[in-house]
Amino acid sequence: MTLNGSCHCGSVRFRVTLTEGFASVRRCTCSICRMRGAVAVTSTPGEFELLEGADLLATYRFNTMTAEHHFCGNCGIYTHHKRRSNPNQLGVNVACLEGVSPFDFREIKVYDGSRHPADNADHKTYLAGTLTFTPAV
Numbered sequence: 001m002t003l004n005g006s007c008h009c010g011s012v013r014f015r016v017t018l019t020e021g022f023a024s025v026r027r028c029t030c031s032i033c034r035m036r037g038a039v040a041v042t043s044t045p046g047e048f049e050l051l052e053g054a055d056l057l058a059t060y061r062f063n064t065m066t067a068e069h070h071f072c073g074n075c076g077i078y079t080h081h082k083r084r085s086n087p088n089q090l091g092v093n094v095a096c097l098e099g100v101s102p103f104d105f106r107e108i109k110v111y112d113g114s115r116h117p118a119d120n121a122d123h124k125t126y127l128a129g130t131l132t133f134t135p136a137v
Helices: 031-036
Strands: 004-008 013-017 026-028 039-044 047-053 059-061 066-074 078-082 091-095 109-110 127-132
Touching: 013 026, 013 078, 026 031
Parallel strands: 026 109
Antiparallel strands: 004 013, 013 047, 039 091, 059 066, 066 078, 078 091, 109 127
């Protein structure tokens, strides 16, 4: 599944192939994910093509400095990140994808970021819960 995406102001534009389609939709409870509240899907660096705005794309790293969180330096919207749990994967903000909204998903797995896979010997991923959305109408 290949989609186009952009930040809020449209300065950063990209094309991405989602390696697992929407089956990988997720949220996380780690400190940055909890604060930004985004819903992400999976891709890879090789399946992500930056079309415009490379000069405006900013990167934030913290803690182990492995994950790279990318956002538009103009409007501030998080577009994608290189995952700490698997640096060969990208998490892509579904809200940045054309025709997709985080509210399109009735249930979203929420992973326990306080027990990060990179922090345990078995590289195990723990589920924190499920986020549900029920439309009012």
